[in-house]
């Protein structure tokens with residue numbers, strides 16, 4: 189069994205280590221200079237990236253296909269367009285975001301003018317995971333540039349064609365003292381994490397998130413952690429099953445289940461379980477084919493990223509089956525092809541590993557329930573998820589689930605699209621993440637909110653001794 193944990197740290201080559209330190213040093217002065225950069229200057233830099241996304245679109249398709257046969261339409265939807273959308277949003281709104289925000293005085297500060305001024309944090313590090321390597325590296329880069337920072341990027345090594353292409357793009361678009369990219373594995377990450385960055389924006393697994401946070405703690409560097417975990421879906425007895433099946437199979441099998449906010453497991457009301465499973469199987473068969481051979485040829489189904497992960501997911505499947513789980517459809521693995529069929533499971537015992545580990549692959553447990561309170565208790569007993577999806581047409585049920593659980597984000601009668609909304613914060617809670625990305629939330633993640641107070645008239649003198657009776661009366665609450 190290959191555990192889904194950080195790889196072992198290998199020593200970085202001395203050239204890479206020296207090179208990283210050299211660039212980090214070069215970014216020091218630039219970061220100070222960029223504090224004074226205007227919205228116009230930042231927008232021009234974002235535009236360069238935005239334009240490059242279209243210029244490189246075909247090459248991104250090719251690289252993603254070479255890495256794990258990712259379908260071009262999915263590349264557009266989940267790699268190219270989100271970066272463009274983030275960039276366009278930032279370019280439109282940046283002047284407004286950068287404006288100092290005046291605040292009202294409170295009782296102790298009457299007479300003082302006060303505002304919040306957004307200043308760049310400085311030198312920032314962005315580390316991305318392999319599953320949406322481009323989007324999850326360049327999306328935060330937009331926010332980082334919008335906030336006026338320098339950036340060092342470290343994309344995942346597990347999709348090497350994409351990573352190499354991203355390195356080429358960044359080299360072409362930016363001087364290294366403003367934005368630089370280092371390719372490599374955990375050894376490069378480790379080298380980078382030893383440096384006193386002003387902010388680290390990490391997207392990846394909770395296990396590595398802890399490594400990042402521990403490294404950041406050494407320098408008291410602030411962090412944004414966009415992590416993963418198990419995202420539950422609840423389908424009650426009033427839900428539109430057809431629509432739920434169609435939408436959830438799309439959310440699950442886009443990127444072949446390798447999406448942080450994909451439905452990880454589904455609670456469905458016991459009275460609807462069979463009908464829902466049947467509807468899901470129909471969707472899977474009509475979208476991707478019936479047999480493993482057909483599905484392997486499907487142009488719409490990405491592969492598992494590598495053999496290590498194929499083994500990991502297959503081990504979850506084998507363990508579940510050995511403990512009594514039933515395969516409702518799929519279930520076949522072709523390891524050397526990094527292929528696992530879209531697989532629905534039920535009858536899953538609570539001690540199966542699939543019940544506690546993030547699946548991050550094409551397996552989908554369906555769990556019948558009859559008491560919603562028990563479902564809520566089970567969700568609350570687990571680490572807080574990145575996403576929780578509710579399918580219901582019964583308002584009190586929707587309200588009840590929303591108010592009695594916690595999650596990074598939620599869709600009601602939809603899934604995954606919360607990611608695409610530029611005016612919503614995207615992030616997790618505790619085990620699924622700390623802080624938020626996207627739009628103004630991304631801008632704020634890379635900014636320091638500086639508190640500024642300015643005296644307008646001499647009310648402030650009341651503070652100074654001697655504390656006469658008159659002054660004491662003024663301060664009398």
Ligand code: NAD
Pocket residue numbers: 193194195315316317318319320324342343344345346372373374377378381391392393394396397399400414415416417447448449546548574616620621
């Ligand atoms: P990962 O945590 O293994 O790797 C992420 C990045 O960290 C990579 O660049 C990798 O090289 C680096 N890394 C790996 N081990 C490291 C270590 N010990 N020290 C420092 N850096 C290290 O994650 P992954 O397998 O690339 O991606 C899958 C995970 O990411 C899943 O848990 C998924 O849910 C999560 N994810 C979260 C989001 C989100 O937005 N919240 C998005 C995508 C993926």
